[in-house]
Amino acid sequence: MDVIRIIVAGARGKMGSEAVKLVQRTENFKLVGVLDHKDGGKLLNDVSDYDGEPVRIYTDPKECLENCPADVWIDLTAPKAGYHNAKAALEYGVRTVVGTTGFTDAELDDLKAVAEEKGIGCIIAPNFAVGAVLMMKFAKMAAKYFPDVEIVELHHDQKVDAPSGTSVKTAQMISEARTKKTQGHPNEKETLKGARGADFEGMHIHSVRLPGLVAHQEVLFGGGGQLLTIRHDSFNRESFMSGVKVAVETVMNLDTFVYGLENILD
Numbered sequence: 170m171d172v173i174r175i176i177v178a179g180a181r182g183k184m185g186s187e188a189v190k191l192v193q194r195t196e197n198f199k200l201v202g203v204l205d206h207k208d209g210g211k212l213l214n215d216v217s218d219y220d221g222e223p224v225r226i227y228t229d230p231k232e233c234l235e236n237c238p239a240d241v242w243i244d245l246t247a248p249k250a251g252y253h254n255a256k257a258a259l260e261y262g263v264r265t266v267v268g269t270t271g272f273t274d275a276e277l278d279d280l281k282a283v284a285e286e287k288g289i290g291c292i293i294a295p296n297f298a299v300g301a302v303l304m305m306k307f308a309k310m311a312a313k314y315f316p317d318v319e320i321v322e323l324h325h326d327q328k329v330d331a332p333s334g335t336s337v338k339t340a341q342m343i344s345e346a347r348t349k350k351t352q353g354h355p356n357e358k359e360t361l362k363g364a365r366g367a368d369f370e371g372m373h374i375h376s377v378r379l380p381g382l383v384a385h386q387e388v389l390f391g392g393g394g395q396l397l398t399i400r401h402d403s404f405n406r407e408s409f410m411s412g413v414k415v416a417v418e419t420v421m422n423l424d425t426f427v428y429g430l431e432n433i434l435d
């Protein structure tokens with residue numbers, strides 16, 4: 170098996186530190202550099218419990234790419250940073266696996282254009298947990314029969330983007346199967362702004378942020394006298410790592426842009 174050289178961006182964060190552990194324990198993955206906000210110039214070993222071969226922390230993506238020859242850039246940072254990092258990596262000819270959420274449609278289109286122009290793989294997955302991918306697929310199946318749907322996503326209170334990337338992806342997948350419909354009473358009025366949540370093509374997305382939570386989502390379908398609830402819970406960040414591993418392995422054989430893990434799972 171060929172060794173896959175990997176840079177992890179956001180390596181000191183909640184997801185990035187799990188990704189570093191994943192790279193460390195996977196036989197043919199090799200950590201060659203990391204990017205983060207803090208401790209630029211130091212070794213990761215000096216500021217975390219990483220005990221693999223020493224790797225340097227960079228704060229500038231281009232400098233990181235120039236100094237750390239890599240096959241794959243894993244990005245787990247923050248909305249704006251994730252976009253700029255992924256673009257820099259693709260322009261440098263490095264394949265990308267992006268878990269960062271909160272991109273605009275224009276940013277996604279731009280990353281797709283750069284990946285296609287360069288002819289290299291780029292996987293953007295708003296959720297790497299296999300259960301969450303199944304939740305989205307089941308929701309799409311149900312939407313054919315139940316056009317009335319509300320999405321409730323619940324996350325820890327350190328999350329900066331709302332609604333979550335997963336809830337937006339869920340709404341996009343549902344809209345592929347759902348007959349367009351504006352839900353609720355036609356004369357509905359909010360007496361408190363935001364009471365009905367975000368509006369995605371007439372579907373509503375509600376974002377809950379509370380300490381103690383990790384990542385959770387319910388998709389509620391209502392029909393005459395019945396309610397179908399599809400729910401997924403991630404109780405820890407380890408739950409995302411098998412998806413990250415599959416994405417890294419798959420991106421090595423891709424020469425195009427993929428949005429959503431469901432497009433690469435069997």
Ligand SMILES: NC(=O)C1=CN([C@@H]2O[C@H](COP(=O)(O)OP(=O)(O)OC[C@H]3O[C@@H](n4cnc5c(N)ncnc54)[C@H](OP(=O)(O)O)[C@@H]3O)[C@@H](O)[C@H]2O)C=CC1
Nearest residue numbers: 179181182183184205206245246250268269270295296297
């Ligand atoms: N696709 C998926 O399955 C999942 C995706 N996510 C997404 O992954 C991202 C990271 O989540 P999480 O780990 O919880 O967040 P954290 O805030 O814990 O980690 C983000 C890390 O990136 C660093 N960072 C932020 N901005 C920059 C920048 N401009 N340059 C360099 N480093 C930067 C942060 O540093 P500092 O703290 O110093 O700012 C931090 O170390 C989010 O977008 C989240 O939505 C999360 C879970 C699952």
Ligand SMILES: O=C(O)C1=N[C@H](C(=O)O)C[C@H](O)C1
Nearest residue numbers: 270295296328333334335384
């Ligand atoms: O920030 C998080 O934690 C998560 N972000 C992703 C999202 O926005 O959907 C994936 C997962 O829900 C955890």
